[in-house]
Structure formats: structure tokens, C-alpha cells
Amino acid sequence: MESIDGTSNANIDRAEELKILANEAFKANRFSQAIDLYSQAINLNGYNAVYWANRAFAHTKLEEYGSAVQDATKAIEIDPKYSKGYYRRGAAYLAMGKFKEALKDFQQVKKNCPNDPDATRKLKECEKAYQKIRFEEAIAVKDSQRHSVADSIDYHSIEVELQYNGARIEGEVVTLDFVKKMLDDFKNQKYLHKRYAYQIILQAREMLRAMPSLVDITVSDGHHFTVCGDVHGQFYDLLNIFELNGLPSEENPYLFNGDFVDRGSFSVEVILTLFAFKCMTPSAMHLARGNHESKNMNKIYGFEGEVKSKLSEAFVELFAEVFCCLPLAHVINDKVFVAHGGLFSVDGVKLSDIRAIDRFCEPPEEGLMCEILWSDPQPQFGRGPSKRGVGLSFGEDVTKRFLQENNLDLIVRSHEVKDEGYEIEHDGKLITVFSAPNYCDQMGNKGALIRFKAPDMKPDIVTFSSVPHPNVMPMAYASNFLRLFS
CATH class of the missing domain: 3.60.21.10 (Metallo-dependent phosphatases)
Structure with a gap:
């Protein structure tokens, strides 16, 4: 048997097994191993947004924020309503100091989960951080005019x-x-x-x-x-x-x-x-x-x-x-x-x-x-x-x-x-x-x-x-x- 996208049921089942192993590696802080296992799951079934979002999280733990953004973006492409995709990408953008991009993603999370208190709290924090950065940029003195402290x-x-x-x-x-x-x-x-x-x-x-x-x-x-x-x-x-x-x-x-x-x-x-x-x-x-x-x-x-x-x-x-x-x-x-x-x-x-x-x-x-x-x-x-x-x-x-x-x-x-x-x-x-x-x-x-x-x-x-x-x-x-x- 095959699923609608052409992935065989055997592959789907094996991919799920690999995901479980990957989750265990992740919990044990073995992030490189988790990435490897999520990658194997993705090779068998690339149409599951969860695998991509989970791998994004593992990349984040290894400070590989560029890869995390790519994986989270893929999860969003597969399922535009999948909040965790936006959430993972927003977190990676934050870690890179890209507050404007992060803010957009957390706004989307809030839109998808209007009653989630966690999403609300994180959006508020992100807005605060973004406003603070904007304010600091506005009052910053140009390097050429700055006096040495x-x-x-x-x-x-x-x-x-x-x-x-x-x-x-x-x-x-x-x-x-x-x-x-x-x-x-x-x-x-x-x-x-x-x-x-x-x-x-x-x-x-x-x-x-x-x-x-x-x-x-x-x-x-x-x-x-x-x-x-x-x-x-x-x-x-x-x-x-x-x-x-x-x-x-x-x-x-x-x-x-x-x-x-x-x-x-x-x-x-x-x-x-x-x-x-x-x-x-x-x-x-x-x-x-x-x-x-x-x-x-x-x-x-x-x-x-x-x-x-x-x-x-x-x-x-x-x-x-x-x-x-x-x-x-x-x-x-x-x-x-x-x-x-x-x-x-x-x-x-x-x-x-x-x-x-x-x-x-x-x-x-x-x-x-x-x-x-x-x-x-x-x-x-x-x-x-x-x-x-x-x-x-x-x-x-x-x-x-x-x-x-x-x-x-x-x-x-x-x-x-x-x-x-x-x-x-x-x-x-x-x-x-x-x-x-x-x-x-x-x-x-x-x-x-x-x-x-x-x-x-x-x-x-x-x-x-x-x-x-x-x-x-x-x-x-x-x-x-x-x-x-x-």
C-alpha cells in the first residue's frame, strides 16, 4: 500500500520508529545523533512536517540557526497551519538576533492558537525586545561621531x-x-x-x-x-x-x-x-x-x-x-x-x-x-x-x-x-x-x-x-x- 503522496506504508511506519529514536536521542542531549535519525526519517517520508520541525529544534541546540530556519520553513511549506513550524523558525531567528523576522513568526503562532497563553506570553516578550532594539537604533550615535568611553x-x-x-x-x-x-x-x-x-x-x-x-x-x-x-x-x-x-x-x-x-x-x-x-x-x-x-x-x-x-x-x-x-x-x-x-x-x-x-x-x-x-x-x-x-x-x-x-x-x-x-x-x-x-x-x-x-x-x-x-x-x-x- 502507498499513501496519497506515493510514500509506502512500510516507509511511513519505519520513519515513525526513527522519529521515536530521534526524540530519545534529543532528550539525552545527543543532538547530532538526533539530527541524523530525523534525517533518516525524512528520507523515508519527507511529507511529515513534524520531522522537519523536530530536526529544526535539534539544529537550534547545536547553534546551527541557519539550518534550523531552513527546516522550519520546510515544515511550514508542508503544513501552513502547523504552529510549531512558525514557532521553531521564530526561535531560530531570535537566536540570530533577527527580531523583525521572529516577530512575524510569533504573530502567526498567535493567529493559529489565539487562546494559547504560552504563545501570547512569547509574542509579548518578542514585541518588547523588538521595540527596545528599534529604540536603541534610533538613539544610537553614528560611529564617526561617537566619543570613546x-x-x-x-x-x-x-x-x-x-x-x-x-x-x-x-x-x-x-x-x-x-x-x-x-x-x-x-x-x-x-x-x-x-x-x-x-x-x-x-x-x-x-x-x-x-x-x-x-x-x-x-x-x-x-x-x-x-x-x-x-x-x-x-x-x-x-x-x-x-x-x-x-x-x-x-x-x-x-x-x-x-x-x-x-x-x-x-x-x-x-x-x-x-x-x-x-x-x-x-x-x-x-x-x-x-x-x-x-x-x-x-x-x-x-x-x-x-x-x-x-x-x-x-x-x-x-x-x-x-x-x-x-x-x-x-x-x-x-x-x-x-x-x-x-x-x-x-x-x-x-x-x-x-x-x-x-x-x-x-x-x-x-x-x-x-x-x-x-x-x-x-x-x-x-x-x-x-x-x-x-x-x-x-x-x-x-x-x-x-x-x-x-x-x-x-x-x-x-x-x-x-x-x-x-x-x-x-x-x-x-x-x-x-x-x-x-x-x-x-x-x-x-x-x-x-x-x-x-x-x-x-x-x-x-x-x-x-x-x-x-x-x-x-x-x-x-x-x-x-x-x-x-
């Missing part, structure tokens, strides 16, 4: 109360004793005084501003160098990295490859720690910009809310300014290229082109700077659309050509959660490293770091598990509407 701050004039018993910087120099005391305070959920927070951020800004967009790092023979991936506000896991691999010093230098903040609810502690080490010993701490070091992301994923809660509104602008000073890429010993996202939509990009990027701005929506922060590798050759809806996917041939043209051996990038904390792809020429274990308290992944020793610069990968943290949920400071959907 940093220039208007004199931290010397800020009084430190006698009863403050936290870490103190004596004079202008950030010392190891200060950093250790600060880390200890953070561990016990104490805050750093605003005066010292300003001092660290402003000193880090001066250093970062003076650097090129692509930084060359030299590791002398017999010495080593450590590269870490995304930390995403997981401060207690950052402490564990230093526990396992030693504190940053001239003899033990680190590069943190972007996405220091957002999602995890200890982002302020993470960023102040990294900046403090930068101030203490500039050569011990290298920092690259990630796609989450941007206003747009920080507004949605928690850093802005956390900064307002732990420091003050004034710091939000200051961090935004400093994030625009972060370098975009590093090359270690002329061999290893390190950047947060990956490669480009065109061939022939030279290191000199990356050096020439004017990076002192919010990330644009296209071009080299956008791509270096957002792109991902793909198993197929060539280039393809991004799963995220920003940047692109690039294949092994693209990786090898870039390495060859720039006389390099290896690409190290971050940007994607990996079960083992890392993944080696593209015939060993590309490594993804991700340093936030049990990401968002739910992915169950390991974290990893890579140690390189000169002169051979072969990657030595160390993996580690998550450690306990105080009972503050990830996304605790994220925008209201996003929490409703996660």
Missing part, C-alpha cells in the same frame, strides 16, 4: 571604601599576587572593586589597540605554547585549565581563541582574569576575537546583563570598545594559523590581507572579518552555505590551498562544541579546539587544549572534564525572551 574614565579618582577587603592593585602594576588574590575572590563569588576592574580593562585596551589584526608569535626552541578554544563564561573550568596546565607566564604562554564570554554565567570573572594576565605579562596571554565578542551577541546571550549586574551600565560600552581592539588571528612560528571561525568565501587570501583588515568596529555581516569569526569546516570539498546563517562552510581543498598559498602547516580554530573537546579534520590539516567542557551544563562534552613545542610544533592535545561550579545556571543573565525558548 575609555577616554572619559579616570579610575584614579574612584574611591575604594575602607570596608572593601578584596584584591587591590597597588599603584599601576598588576602583579601575580594581585591576580592570585582576585582569582581566589572570584572563586568565592566575591566581586572585584570597580576601580580595579576599570584599571585592568583600560590597561588591556591600550595593549590590544597597539597590536596588528594578525599577530605573529615566536616560540623559541625547547619552549612550548598553549592554545585554548571557547571558554564561554565557564570560570571554574578556566581555573581547572590553569590547574592542569599551569598559570600563564613568560615560560608558559597561552592564546585564548575567542568566545571568552556569553552563555556561561561567570563571563565577567573570565574576561577580567584573561585581561589581568595580559596586563601582568603581555607575552604570557594572547587573545583573539570570537563572534561573541560583539554587542549584538552580548545583548542576547548574557554578557551585557551580567556586566550590568556585577559592575555597571558604564562597563557595557567599555567592554564593547575593548572587544573591537582584539586581534583577529595569530600565526605561531610561521607554521600554525589560529583564528576563531575559519576561512574565506574567496581563494587567494594572503596573511597580508588579514593584517590589513581595519578591525576596530563591530563585526560586519560579510567580508573577511565576518568570515574569520563565523565560518566552519565541512566534510565536502568546495564551499557551502553556513549552518549558522552567517559566514560559510569550507572544505578540505579550501584549507589546503590557503595553507599552501601562505606557506603554513596547520589551521587551529574553535567556534564549535566537540564531544571530545577537539576534532581533527581535512586530512589532519585543521583542528577544532573547544575549551568549555559540559557546555551550558548540558552537552556532556569534554574540553581540550593544544600544546605546541618548538621547533617541530606538533600538536599535543590534552582533554579534560568539567568541574563543579556554584549553582548559577548558564544563561542566567541572558535576555528574557531567549530564556523562554531555551
Whole structure:
């Protein structure tokens, strides 16, 4: 027997079985496996809107919002009255910061389910968020007319109360004793005084501003160098990295490859720690910009809310300014290229082109700077659309050509959660490293770091598990509407 659309009953039954297995994988937070099983169900019966909407939700969990929008759109095409299709697409648009598109979808959900209190509440939140963004855009000052916040701050004039018993910087120099005391305070959920927070951020800004967009790092023979991936506000896991691999010093230098903040609810502690080490010993701490070091992301994923809660509104602008000073890429010993996202939509990009990027701005929506922060590798050759809806996917041939043209051996990038904390792809020429274990308290992944020793610069990968943290949920400071959907 066949159904009206030509799908056999056997296929329909098998597709349902696969959907049940996919749902179980989803509940166990095995989202890649769920996507695979939903895909198998879709191959057997592509006319069931539920399969597409469910796969969209699994893509959302892996931050593959571009793919989620595509799947949800397909569900809507199959069944224009299927509310969950609009709902899933709206949630994916929200996560991308596309409020106008999200609003349209939630209006449609409300239209389909006029008496559903949940739909009403979410539509209201979405409208509020959209109005707020519109208002902020209306009053925003053009970049060319904006005065630097940093220039208007004199931290010397800020009084430190006698009863403050936290870490103190004596004079202008950030010392190891200060950093250790600060880390200890953070561990016990104490805050750093605003005066010292300003001092660290402003000193880090001066250093970062003076650097090129692509930084060359030299590791002398017999010495080593450590590269870490995304930390995403997981401060207690950052402490564990230093526990396992030693504190940053001239003899033990680190590069943190972007996405220091957002999602995890200890982002302020993470960023102040990294900046403090930068101030203490500039050569011990290298920092690259990630796609989450941007206003747009920080507004949605928690850093802005956390900064307002732990420091003050004034710091939000200051961090935004400093994030625009972060370098975009590093090359270690002329061999290893390190950047947060990956490669480009065109061939022939030279290191000199990356050096020439004017990076002192919010990330644009296209071009080299956008791509270096957002792109991902793909198993197929060539280039393809991004799963995220920003940047692109690039294949092994693209990786090898870039390495060859720039006389390099290896690409190290971050940007994607990996079960083992890392993944080696593209015939060993590309490594993804991700340093936030049990990401968002739910992915169950390991974290990893890579140690390189000169002169051979072969990657030595160390993996580690998550450690306990105080009972503050990830996304605790994220925008209201996003929490409703996660």
C-alpha cells in the first residue's frame, strides 16, 4: 500500500520508529545523533512536517540557526497551519538576533492558537525586545561621531571604601599576587572593586589597540605554547585549565581563541582574569576575537546583563570598545594559523590581507572579518552555505590551498562544541579546539587544549572534564525572551 503522496506504508511506519529514536536521542542531549535519525526519517517520508520541525529544534541546540530556519520553513511549506513550524523558525531567528523576522513568526503562532497563553506570553516578550532594539537604533550615535568611553574614565579618582577587603592593585602594576588574590575572590563569588576592574580593562585596551589584526608569535626552541578554544563564561573550568596546565607566564604562554564570554554565567570573572594576565605579562596571554565578542551577541546571550549586574551600565560600552581592539588571528612560528571561525568565501587570501583588515568596529555581516569569526569546516570539498546563517562552510581543498598559498602547516580554530573537546579534520590539516567542557551544563562534552613545542610544533592535545561550579545556571543573565525558548 502507498499513501496519497506515493510514500509506502512500510516507509511511513519505519520513519515513525526513527522519529521515536530521534526524540530519545534529543532528550539525552545527543543532538547530532538526533539530527541524523530525523534525517533518516525524512528520507523515508519527507511529507511529515513534524520531522522537519523536530530536526529544526535539534539544529537550534547545536547553534546551527541557519539550518534550523531552513527546516522550519520546510515544515511550514508542508503544513501552513502547523504552529510549531512558525514557532521553531521564530526561535531560530531570535537566536540570530533577527527580531523583525521572529516577530512575524510569533504573530502567526498567535493567529493559529489565539487562546494559547504560552504563545501570547512569547509574542509579548518578542514585541518588547523588538521595540527596545528599534529604540536603541534610533538613539544610537553614528560611529564617526561617537566619543570613546575609555577616554572619559579616570579610575584614579574612584574611591575604594575602607570596608572593601578584596584584591587591590597597588599603584599601576598588576602583579601575580594581585591576580592570585582576585582569582581566589572570584572563586568565592566575591566581586572585584570597580576601580580595579576599570584599571585592568583600560590597561588591556591600550595593549590590544597597539597590536596588528594578525599577530605573529615566536616560540623559541625547547619552549612550548598553549592554545585554548571557547571558554564561554565557564570560570571554574578556566581555573581547572590553569590547574592542569599551569598559570600563564613568560615560560608558559597561552592564546585564548575567542568566545571568552556569553552563555556561561561567570563571563565577567573570565574576561577580567584573561585581561589581568595580559596586563601582568603581555607575552604570557594572547587573545583573539570570537563572534561573541560583539554587542549584538552580548545583548542576547548574557554578557551585557551580567556586566550590568556585577559592575555597571558604564562597563557595557567599555567592554564593547575593548572587544573591537582584539586581534583577529595569530600565526605561531610561521607554521600554525589560529583564528576563531575559519576561512574565506574567496581563494587567494594572503596573511597580508588579514593584517590589513581595519578591525576596530563591530563585526560586519560579510567580508573577511565576518568570515574569520563565523565560518566552519565541512566534510565536502568546495564551499557551502553556513549552518549558522552567517559566514560559510569550507572544505578540505579550501584549507589546503590557503595553507599552501601562505606557506603554513596547520589551521587551529574553535567556534564549535566537540564531544571530545577537539576534532581533527581535512586530512589532519585543521583542528577544532573547544575549551568549555559540559557546555551550558548540558552537552556532556569534554574540553581540550593544544600544546605546541618548538621547533617541530606538533600538536599535543590534552582533554579534560568539567568541574563543579556554584549553582548559577548558564544563561542566567541572558535576555528574557531567549530564556523562554531555551
